[in-house]
Amino acid sequence: MIDRLDDLLGGALERTVDRHHRSRLRRLGQSDALSPAGPELGTSDRPVRHGCAVHVLIDGDEALAAVADALAGARSHVHIAGWHLTPGFRLRRDPGTPALHTVLAELAERVDVRVLLWAGPPLPLFRPTRPMMKDVQTQLMRGSKVKCVLDARERTMHCHHEKVIVIDDEVAFVGGIDLSDLSGDRWDRNAHPPRSATGWHDVSTRLQGPIVADVAQHFRDRWQEVAREDLPPPAVPEPAGEVTVRLLRTVPEKTYDFAPRGEFSILAAYLRALGSAREFIYLENQFLWSTEIVDILAEKLRHPPQPDFRIVLVLPVRPSSGRDTTRGQLGRLLDADGGAGRLLATTVRAHADGRADPLYVHAKVGIVDDAWLTIGSANLNEHSLFNDTEVNIVSQDRTLTRSTRLRLWAEHLECAVSEVEGDPVAVIDSRWRPRAVEQHERDVEHSAVTHRLVELPGVSRRTERLLGPVRGLLVDG
Numbered sequence: 001m002i003d004r005l006d007d008l009l010g011g012a013l014e015r016t017v018d019r020h021h022r023s024r025l026r027r028l029g030q031s032d033a034l035s036p037a038g039p040e041l042g043t044s045d046r047p048v049r050h051g052c053a054v055h056v057l058i059d060g061d062e063a064l065a066a067v068a069d070a071l072a073g074a075r076s077h078v079h080i081a082g083w084h085l086t087p088g089f090r091l092r093r094d095p096g097t098p099a100l101h102t103v104l105a106e107l108a109e110r111v112d113v114r115v116l117l118w119a120g121p122p123l124p125l126f127r128p129t130r131p132m133m134k135d136v137q138t139q140l141m142r143g144s145k146v147k148c149v150l151d152a153r154e155r156t157m158h159c160h161h162e163k164v165i166v167i168d169d170e171v172a173f174v175g176g177i178d179l180s181d182l183s184g185d186r187w188d189r190n191a192h193p194p195r196s197a198t199g200w201h202d203v204s205t206r207l208q209g210p211i212v213a214d215v216a217q218h219f220r221d222r223w224q225e226v227a228r229e230d231l232p233p234p235a236v237p238e239p240a241g242e243v244t245v246r247l248l249r250t251v252p253e254k255t256y257d258f259a260p261r262g263e264f265s266i267l268a269a270y271l272r273a274l275g276s277a278r279e280f281i282y283l284e285n286q287f288l289w290s291t292e293i294v295d296i297l298a299e300k301l302r303h304p305p306q307p308d309f310r311i312v313l314v315l316p317v318r319p320s321s322g323r324d325t326t327r328g329q330l331g332r333l334l335d336a337d338g339g340a341g342r343l344l345a346t347t348v349r350a351h352a353d354g355r356a357d358p359l360y361v362h363a364k365v366g367i368v369d370d371a372w373l374t375i376g377s378a379n380l381n382e383h384s385l386f387n388d389t390e391v392n393i394v395s396q397d398r399t400l401t402r403s404t405r406l407r408l409w410a411e412h413l414e415c416a417v418s419e420v421e422g423d424p425v426a427v428i429d430s431r432w433r434p435r436a437v438e439q440h441e442r443d444v445e446h447s448a449v450t451h452r453l454v455e456l457p458g459v460s461r462r463t464e465r466l467l468g469p470v471r472g473l474l475v476d477g
Helices: 002-027 060-072 100-108 130-141 211-227 265-276 291-302 323-337 382-387 398-413 424-444 464-474
Strands: 049-058 077-082 112-118 147-151 164-167 171-175 199-201 203-208 243-251 280-284 310-314 343-348 350-352 355-357 359-361 365-368 372-376 390-395 453-455
Touching: 002 291, 002 382, 049 060, 049 211, 049 398, 060 100, 060 164, 060 171, 060 203, 077 211, 100 112, 100 130, 112 130, 112 211, 130 147, 147 211, 164 211, 171 211, 171 372, 171 390, 203 211, 203 372, 211 243, 211 390, 243 265, 243 382, 265 291, 265 365, 265 372, 265 382, 265 390, 280 398, 280 424, 291 310, 291 323, 310 424, 323 343, 343 359, 343 424, 365 398, 372 398, 398 424, 424 453
Parallel strands: 077 112, 112 147, 199 359, 280 310, 310 343
Antiparallel strands: 049 203, 049 243, 077 164, 164 171, 171 203, 243 390, 280 365, 343 453, 350 355, 365 372, 372 390
8 A cells, every 4th residue: 555655646747847847848848858859969059069089087086187188288377167176176186286276276367267166056955055165266276376266046945066177278177076175176087096085986087179169159058148358269179089969958047148058969869869779878977867768768678679679777875965865766777677687777986805895876977879979967857957057078989888888887897898898788698797796795795795786775665766856846937
């Protein structure tokens, strides 16, 4: 009886959330964002860019070192937009490495440095609070020529979540890594050795070529409205590689004059790519709240496009919030799979000497059939797909997509890339599932862990999994 009532209530709430989103986008003339048909590179006013170089940077050591190198070579300007920035954060961990506020202050003596950060929530219900952000602004600007502006144009209970760096309008970084140690130090190595703090798995991209103009224009759009300072329009760089890529965004309506009806191209691209999947779907994400995303995944599991279709998820064991909602949506997917073994939900952790230490999954990566790749700041929840400002890149370059998957899989399975180069489905069945299940069984038996990858334990009740979507509904007018 309880399970039946739970199921009925959960289904009713999910349908309410879905109807609300459809009604909202219909009012905005943006219904196409929820359409399963259309280009998998998304639809927006920005063109698909050819001739780009896209370097996928896995984990903080690699990504932040690349940022440090690019900053050192700046000749004209440095533009940073983020959720939070820690002034004392160090991009490298070698002895004597200067703090970020020192790096930016020294740069500002010879180039323009502009930093655009979220102002924090209007009420101190969660961090970073507005006083915290005021303190960050003060630290960056005190005694320096750095310009730092706080953007308070967020929707209620939402934020500016993107992580963007533009240098000279020639190099850009787009991904999930904040220049911050708030709630966790973003710097970590691919090997994820245990450390006193929670480890951190994340992914970013270094971009060159024409796509940089779109990243630069996005920063310019926001800066001009918030800081009231005109910036010259960015020139489109010459080709720098062979990758075709597009910039995608979430920009809620009525937030900026440059997008009065909003933009939801990240949502549209995800729905269309997941709906077109034939062989496998691989998702790394901090959250799995979105009913729109889970609806498509569940349909794929109930009616697989081919018998050996697979879905692999890499999620944190304890998201900073919404643990129940993430696990509950996972429960929906397990129900849809019906024991067929097409779904594998996992997490990763640091381990040494038989002890498991926390490793937080903060990456936002989507891969479909080795033919579609997205990386950026957007989580798979209502915040990122409807209400926060977010920036992703998307590509259908098969070489880039496959190489990214192989590098991620080799890291999580703690092996050489050559060991995961076979058929993806065969690798999932022969390496991913046995490893993850074995480590979960060790947890259950309280035995010493031996590997990083583990099957994600625990599924919440249906009503509990809707805390995130319902909260989004209540403040998503």
